[in-house]
Amino acid sequence: PAAVGRHAGYLRAxxxxxxxxxxxxxxxxxxxxxxxxxxxxxxMTGPQPPTAIFCANDRTAWGSYQALAQLGxxxxxxxxxxxxxxxxTLAPHLRPGLTTLELPFLEMGRRAxxxxxxxxxxxxxxxxxxxxxxxRHSVAAPPKTTISP
Numbered sequence: 001p002a003a004v005g006r007h008a009g010y011l012r013a014x015x016x017x018x019x020x021x022x023x024x025x026x027x028x029x030x031x032x033x034x035x036x037x038x039x040x041x042x043x044m045t046g047p048q049p050p051t052a053i054f055c056a057n058d059r060t061a062w063g064s065y066q067a068l069a070q071l072g073x074x075x076x077x078x079x080x081x082x083x084x085x086x087x088x089t090l091a092p093h094l095r096p097g098l099t100t101l102e103l104p105f106l107e108m109g110r111r112a113x114x115x116x117x118x119x120x121x122x123x124x125x126x127x128x129x130x131x132x133x134x135x136r137h138s139v140a141a142p143p144k145t146t147i148s149p
Contacts, residue, residue: 003031005058006084013143025050029060036063038122044071044079052080058087061098063085076140086134097136104129 007026014021027042037053040063042048045064055061061083066077074083075096083091086102107129 003056005128010054026100029056031057031060033059033063033066036060037067038063040064040067041071044068044073050079052082054082054084054138056084058083058085058091058100061100062090062094063127065094065098070079075138075141080139080142082139084131091134092136094138096138099136101131101136103135104130 004100009094010026011021023044025043025048027039036059039054039060043053044067053061053064055064061081064081065075068075068081073079081098083098083100084099084103091098092099111127111129
């Protein structure tokens with residue numbers, strides 16, 4: 001459900017910005033550093049490298065950092081990068097610090113206990129929580145490009 005929801009949010013954000021989703025810019029990863037590395041390499045060596053990458057978790061973003069460094073690209077000067085999870089042992093320690101969305105674990109845990117204490121039945125329903133943006137230094141305005149006549 002998390003991967004599906006994050007992808008749906010990505011598509012909704014593009015639509016709200018008036019942009020069409022480009023299937024060539026969407027890579028399905030394995031949720032691990034190695035997948036982020038491979039997918040970032042594929043994106044950045046493709047025909048139209050993006051100016052920003054959104055990773056569905058911070059481990060994938062960590063792999064993307066490594067791929068961008070290998071290619072000699074600077075975060076955020078050349079490419080902005082955003083993760084998801086705000087893993088305390090990872091996101092603030094990347095250089096530059098990773099801008100990421102934070103999972104509200106405390107609120108999620110409280111809600112789970114409330115449901116258990118209320119005797120809620122397992123009905124397969126889903127509840128959504130706001131995931132605040134934790135701004136660090138991995139995002140900047142897109143690089144300026146010069147258009148030749």
